[in-house]
Amino acid sequence: MSDSAIAMQPPRPAPARSDRPWRIGSAILVLLALAPIGGLAFFASRGSGELWPHLIANVLPVAARTTALLLLGVGILVTVLGIGTAWLVTAYRFPGRRLFEWALLLPLSVPSYVMAFAYLDVVHPVGPLQTGLRHLFGIADPRGLRFPEIRSLGGAILLLGLILYPYVYLPVRALFVMQSASLLEASRTLGAGRFRAFRTVALPLARPAVAVGVSLALMEALNDIGASEFLGVRTLTVAIYTTWVTRSSIEGAAQIALVMLAIVFALGLLERLGRRGMNYSAPRGNAQPMAQPLSGGAALLAVVACALPILLGFIVPASYLVVSAARRIALGGLPADLWIWTGNSVLFAAIAAALTIAIGLFLATAGRMSRRKSLHGMIRLAGIGYAIPGTVLAVGLLVPIAGLDNWIANAVKGVWGRSPGLILMSSGAALVLAYCLRFQAITIGGIESGFSRISPSIDMAARSLGAGTARLSGGIHMPLLSPAIAAAGLLVFVDCMKELPATLLLRPFNFETLATYVYGEAARGTYEDGAIAALVIVFAGMLPVALLARAGTRERRRPLA
Template sequence: GAALMLTIVLYPYVYLLARASFRQQSGNAFLVARTLGRSPMQAFWRVALPMARPAIAGGALLAIMETIADFGTVAFFNVQTFATGIYQAWFSLGDRAAAAQLALCLLAFALLLAGLERSSRGRSRTAGRGARFETMERPVLKGAAGWGAFLLCFLPVLLGFVLPVIMLGVMAIGSGQNILSARYLGFMSNSILLASVAAVLTVAGAILVGFRARTRPGRSSRWLVLGAGLGYAVPGGVIAVGLMVPMAGLDNAIDAVMQETFGIRTGLLITGSIWLMILAYIVRFMAAALNAYDSGMATVPGHLDAIGRSLGQPGPKLLTRVHLPVARTSVVTALLIVFVDVMKELPATLILHPFDVQTLAVQAHRLAADERLSEAAVPSLVLVGFGLIPVLILCRTLGRESMGRRAAKLGTAISAG
């Protein structure tokens, strides 16, 4: 049951990245495979799928890390994992040493997974698109094939969205909650503000890390990428406590110095603000943004960097005029993933949020913990709605952006001076 629930919840990680990768592929390679006698299915398995492997592997790694760090689902189904063991040791037994040992094992497992994925990728690279870029012609399925494709694609949507929303809607009717009240508007504004700021800062950090790893390959860059991605495998509560303890000590030290020197009490400057929450979100979801950005850059041939430098686009200009225009869809995907993840993040928010900053996730958790499930359905539905907005924006962006314009954009970016 837990595995089925996690599959239904986490399949968009692979779907979004794979869809962006398939959209970036030229139809030329597929057509060449067809002219060489391959059937459409053989051309897909031998050409299109290997070209999308970096995106699929990145999405699968995100899903695996989210699974080993998940707490709510496995706790509900009473499955003993590292995440539940850490929470039980820390919050129920008060044994910080045991919780630290379990967290260290979880970190080691995450490092092993990331290392295996990188080593399995090896030196494989995606070929360039070429000067002529042809989009794939969309096939038209009719009859049994069309209905079979529709049912197969609609099944995860039915189980992961339609049925839960219907159940939450039935529970929310008559709950007495007013989502337009000042209280709920405050929950919404706090959630949107935290998710937006955290998404922008996290993706910006991921772009810088990915740019360094691409332009300065080496052992230090590989370790930097691995270190940036480890936070995704650690439960949010562990990251929150790990940040809160040293930052509280720093706040107390600053307060003591200011009181002794100037007679002023500063209080909790860091731990009492939302910036510690945003720092925890950045650490937690850096891997999600990095994998999304890296999957987009994997389709860009390395010689384009040398061409850009020879045309007077060094350093920051190479990033802003060559890399970012090409990886635009991947950057939007990264923003979407981090935004939605921050909106629904609960453990870190529960531990670090100031008293006057409440979010939709915290409100839904408190109502559900009090067995007020009908009332908890209201903030849950609002969370679903806000999570659906960026998904629709991304789908519209992917749907209307032609590959020909992107190829022309790439040529303009390289030649611009």
């Protein structure tokens, strides 16, 4: 048998006895991932039903309709922006194209609540935009220039779409780059114009990437709480938060969360249906897409189309934050507790990233070592938290965390004679657990991607030389997986620093992170005071953007086979 044939064979399945620890450990992690759903069902079933008629009559219809319209609008906007910009930078050559390839990812670094935080002040009647326009046109009356209201459903759709379109742009551009140029050339020789070739050949082949990107963007829109609340949009997420915090009804919040969870699963089903039957393979030797040069008006339109999302989605909010932060520092210096908030954010994000890497490494290695379908199914379930919005996750975690907290307190009291209180909630362990469950899928997917680049023949050779599982993992897999582990850990770290809904609901008392501080200042309307913390979050968010841009450049420069 040839070496290439051996390299394509999967590793030999481990004996049933040897993969038992992997199965037991994976089952425990799956139960932990499913615990929030059980907690939701528990709280929802304990509701007396007194609040439910009010929810049905006044809360759920409005929140569900608003959420559906928000998802529809965001879905359309991210699809148009993501596919359009991906096709422009792939199929055409125009000034600044290389810059736009990675700069179109920059809006990913701006959290939604920071975007709303910035635009609420930028487009305010006495804000810099309207003030500058009135000065330009000689209008003295602040009411003489009518601007569209940003505090509206349309404003939320626009801002969330500007932030989330990179979720579509990134996978769609990757598939456009991989598509064989001969397919488009064949369609051109048959008389199809460039638009028709795009519509009938390139776009259908990119449907799996579109389905994945749009579903991720919609789940992030569904998870949003800061931007929606700032803009006065009462979504299901906001309804859960206000029912819990304002009405002090955890049961009502759990009942709304179950409705929201059904929407999440429906989005996942739509994503699966969108990718069904759409697998294909293109030869790498022909995967060199042809880029047609543009000039004149066409080139100008392409530049404007690519620059506008970057301008509105990154440059405007980032510039506002820089100016406001500089003004705040000039007037009063840095906030006294800035380093405490930053330290809290970094510490909890680092702990969560380390734990998710350890869990992701265990699960991905379990999938590598065993070929049992049941085990691979459990690995998929372990990452289900990424599909659960932060507010829903926080509500569902209260039951298992409270139960474990009470058990620990009773055990300690039985030994030492006094109760230590709620250790998990007061120490922030509950928040770290929420971070781990929320972003576990990132490390699982990233490490599995790294494993896919390690030939199974390496495992076979090591086994034949007597290497056990520990030596194989520590001496061979870990060094080869280090880039994938570092990338996944960085993504989780930054996502934890930006996470707002779960942090608001599960943080210890008198505990502030950068995200919660920005949220509090925006809620009070003191935008300049929160600008410095918001700017720190944006700078942190630029780290994964730089990583993704570097990965895309390395992939583009890789020689074709």
